[in-house]
Amino acid sequence: MIEQILKSPIAYLKGVGPQRAEILKKEIGIYTYSDLLTYYPFRYIDKTKFYKINQIDVDLPFIQVLVRLRSFEIIGEKRTKRLIAQAIDDTGEIELIWFQGINWLQKNLRANQVYIIFGKAVLFNGKVQMAHPEMESYNKNAISKGNLRLQPVYSSTEKLKQYSLDSKGIQKIMSNLLDVCLDQIQESLPFYLIEKYKLYKQQQAIQNIHFPLDAHNLKKAQSTLKFEELFLIQFRMLKAKMLRTEKYKGNIFSNVGEKFNYFYNNLLPFELTNAQKKVIKEIRFDTQRGAQMNRLVQGDVGSGKTIVALMAMLLAIDNGFQACLMAPTEILATQHYHSLKALLPNDFVTISLLTGSTKKKDRKIIAENLASGKLSILIGTHALIEEPVKFKNLGFAVIDEQHRFGVEQRAKLWKKNNIPPHILVMTATPIPRTLAMTLYGDLDISVIDELPAGRKPIETKHLFESQRLRMFGFMKQEIAKGRQVYIVYPLIQESAKLDLKNLLDGVDTMSKEFPLPQYKISIVHGQLKAAEKEFEMQRFVKGETQIMVATTVIEVGVNVPNASVMIIENAERFGLSQLHQLRGRVGRGAEQSYCILMSGDKLSKDGRIRLDTMVRSNDGFEIAEIDLQLRGPGNIEGKQQSGVMDLKLADLATDQTILNEARLSVLDIFDKDPNLELPEHQILKSISQNSDNGIMLNKIS
Ligand code: ADP
Ligand code: MG
Numbered sequence: 001m002i003e004q005i006l007k008s009p010i011a012y013l014k015g016v017g018p019q020r021a022e023i024l025k026k027e028i029g030i031y032t033y034s035d036l037l038t039y040y041p042f043r044y045i046d047k048t049k050f051y052k053i054n055q056i057d058v059d060l061p062f063i064q065v066l067v068r069l070r071s072f073e074i075i076g077e078k079r080t081k082r083l084i085a086q087a088i089d090d091t092g093e094i095e096l097i098w099f100q101g102i103n104w105l106q107k108n109l110r111a112n113q114v115y116i117i118f119g120k121a122v123l124f125n126g127k128v129q130m131a132h133p134e135m136e137s138y139n140k141n142a143i144s145k146g147n148l149r150l151q152p153v154y155s156s157t158e159k160l161k162q163y164s165l166d167s168k169g170i171q172k173i174m175s176n177l178l179d180v181c182l183d184q185i186q187e188s189l190p191f192y193l194i195e196k197y198k199l200y201k202q203q204q205a206i207q208n209i210h211f212p213l214d215a216h217n218l219k220k221a222q223s224t225l226k227f228e229e230l231f232l233i234q235f236r237m238l239k240a241k242m243l244r245t246e247k248y249k250g251n252i253f254s255n256v257g258e259k260f261n262y263f264y265n266n267l268l269p270f271e272l273t274n275a276q277k278k279v280i281k282e283i284r285f286d287t288q289r290g291a292q293m294n295r296l297v298q299g300d301v302g303s304g305k306t307i308v309a310l311m312a313m314l315l316a317i318d319n320g321f322q323a324c325l326m327a328p329t330e331i332l333a334t335q336h337y338h339s340l341k342a343l344l345p346n347d348f349v350t351i352s353l354l355t356g357s358t359k360k361k362d363r364k365i366i367a368e369n370l371a372s373g374k375l376s377i378l379i380g381t382h383a384l385i386e387e388p389v390k391f392k393n394l395g396f397a398v399i400d401e402q403h404r405f406g407v408e409q410r411a412k413l414w415k416k417n418n419i420p421p422h423i424l425v426m427t428a429t430p431i432p433r434t435l436a437m438t439l440y441g442d443l444d445i446s447v448i449d450e451l452p453a454g455r456k457p458i459e460t461k462h463l464f465e466s467q468r469l470r471m472f473g474f475m476k477q478e479i480a481k482g483r484q485v486y487i488v489y490p491l492i493q494e495s496a497k498l499d500l501k502n503l504l505d506g507v508d509t510m511s512k513e514f515p516l517p518q519y520k521i522s523i524v525h526g527q528l529k530a531a532e533k534e535f536e537m538q539r540f541v542k543g544e545t546q547i548m549v550a551t552t553v554i555e556v557g558v559n560v561p562n563a564s565v566m567i568i569e570n571a572e573r574f575g576l577s578q579l580h581q582l583r584g585r586v587g588r589g590a591e592q593s594y595c596i597l598m599s600g601d602k603l604s605k606d607g608r609i610r611l612d613t614m615v616r617s618n619d620g621f622e623i624a625e626i627d628l629q630l631r632g633p634g635n636i637e638g639k640q641q642s643g644v645m646d647l648k649l650a651d652l653a654t655d656q657t658i659l660n661e662a663r664l665s666v667l668d669i670f671d672k673d674p675n676l677e678l679p680e681h682q683i684l685k686s687i688s689q690n691s692d693n694g695i696m697l698n699k700i701s
Contacts, residue, residue, distance in 0.1 A: 006034040041152035053092035114138040199224040226650040230662040237441035250292035257318030275450035293422035299448030300620035301584025309398040321395025354380035430620035458587040460595040484563040490573040520545040561589030571597035572607035576627035
């Protein structure tokens with residue numbers, strides 16, 4: 001519903017022109033009026049308050065100080081080159097320091113001039129210091145005119161600054177933009193939601209996000225635009241989901257038949273947890289409705305997702321369909337194969353394994369049996385969805401550890417059958433609820449929030465490098481009891497060679513500390529061939545080796561119940577979720593298990609929080625929430641496929657309430673008016689028909 005004017009090329013805007021337009025495109029991806037309109041300030045300077053230097057407290061956020069520049073000089077060479085300035089007011093002295101843009105500053109700064117500086121102050125060697133403050137020469141008139149308010153700060157680049165598009169310059173063209181188009185911007189939210197959530201109308205929101213009158217106005221503008229942003233994402237996802245449900249009929253599993261019941265009554269080696277039962281019920285419900293199921297099962301490591309997958313596959317088989325289970329690595333696929341084989345008698349169902357290293361001869365047999373329907377369950381890596389693999393009647397597909405599979409691959413699976421198979425995605429990466437809603441808003445979500453009874457919580461300890469001998473001692477003690485130990489090294493992304501060296505150095509130390517023939521060590525890392533990896537894994541699985549030294553290839557899904565100690569080297573280098581994943585490799589048997597986090601003696605603040613969190617908590621969801629707070633959603637796996645990266649204002653770590661409200665509002669709309677026929681939903685209807693209408697939708701792919 002946005003007028004044509006917002007699609008105008010940015011070059012047409014007053015104050016821009018072809019040259020600057022080129023730079024705006026290249027540097028910050030602004031092509032049109034609407035791109036600029038949604039280039040929101042990342043901060044605001046509170047023009048209403050100046051601090052005195054002696055009031056500065058390091059706990060303050062970004063502050064504004066009025067100072068006189070006394071002197072400045074450049075010191076150091078090349079990498080250490082920096083510009084240091086001394087500035088004063090009538091209460092004290094502050095040091096300003098820059099590591100970048102030095103040449104420009106040297107030309108433009110004037111000693112003795114009065115400046116407004118803006119930044120975050122720190123105490124350094126007993127001095128008050130500000131690094132990279134924003135500087136603006138002080139103009140008494142401008143302030144006494146009474147236009148005191150929050151000034152927007154836009155992020156800029158060196159290049160943009162050369163074309164006078166620093167924050168101030170951007171502010172100017174933004175102001176020109178609002179002059180010509182503000183009154184043309186139309187509403188995208190139904191009026192009753194604006195009323196219900198006390199939001200601004202769209203025009204007011206845009207006006208106030210760029211040029212807020214005061215903090216209250218700003219807050220309201222932000223809530224409005226965040227709500228709109230999240231609302232439109234949810235709207236699109238849920239709309240897509242509805243369309244899919246209408247368009248694709250699903251296979252109907254009306255029987256709970258022989259295999260399922262026999263397995264449940266005679267083969268299941270333990271009592272299912274209530275959480276497992278609940279998810280199986282959900283799957284049964286989904287698969288009887290006649291619509292295609294897309295369900296995500298989230299369950300912490302060790303919560304028993306495999307059994308749930310198996311029972312769902314049996315359900316498919318009972319109804320005359322085939323099923324497949326896809327895993328991200330060969331190790332994991334192979335392990336799934338062996339553990340299902342171990343659960344099921346030989347002639348109960350036919351299962352095969354298909355991976356990159358399956359021999360040609362075996363592939364042929366598998367292909368034949370798949371096509372004839374003789375094969376009921378196929379387990380494998382992504383080799384399984386490649387073109388030549390043809391099923392007779394694929395009814396159910398399980399994807400383990402989905403974050404390694406893209407949306408595209410999911411789509412390939414759909415095409416494996418006339419009626420797309422039901423899809424069950426399982427993940428042990430506990431995704432915080434908010435993120436799951438945004439990432440997988442088009443899936444239904446089940447949570448297995450209960451571990452099998454009798455599991456002893458894993459004890460986690462953090463040891464520093466200087467305490468390494470204690471670790472060795474502990475390992476020996478556990479190995480003497482018959483237990484096995486994992487030692488994991490981090491992947492250093494920049495260099496596979498360094499990784500290997502790091503790991504091999506570790507192996508060296510270990511072999512000296514744990515010599516043959518008393519101790520035997522398995523080594524698994526990314527540079528090994530699949531067969532070698534498998535061989536090493538199997539030695540460990542069979543208990544022939546007591547120590548497994550590995551890179552993070554063992555992260556996902558590996559199950560060796562007798563391994564009860566997980567040692568993570570350089571633990572400070574891992575993200576929280578990954579640490580939790582790794583820890584989940586132990587604690588799978590009856591024995592008390594331990595996780596030891598080894599770290600260097602010096603830790604960053606975040607590093608410390610991560611390790612402390614691990615020591616304190618065993619709860620995957622709590623850990624995921626903290627991870628989200630620490631890293632921001634941008635770093636969570638899977639986000640590339642989802643548009644989460646493109647969130648302009650909303651922050652999934654802090655805006656959970658808004659997200660909830662937005663999602664409920666959308667659900668409510670589709671519930672009451674699925675075809676968007678009511679007059680108040682006409683705006684939404686046009687957005688859904690033409691998804692690049694509407695300024696917020698521009699960037700959401
Ligand atoms: P994950 O959810 O991490 O994939 P698995 O499915 O590998 O977990 O299960 C972990 C271990 O717990 C397996 O050895 C499995 O046999 C066992 N297990 C699963 N469900 C139960 C249960 N209800 N009671 C006892 N043990 C269970
Ligand atoms: Mg698993």
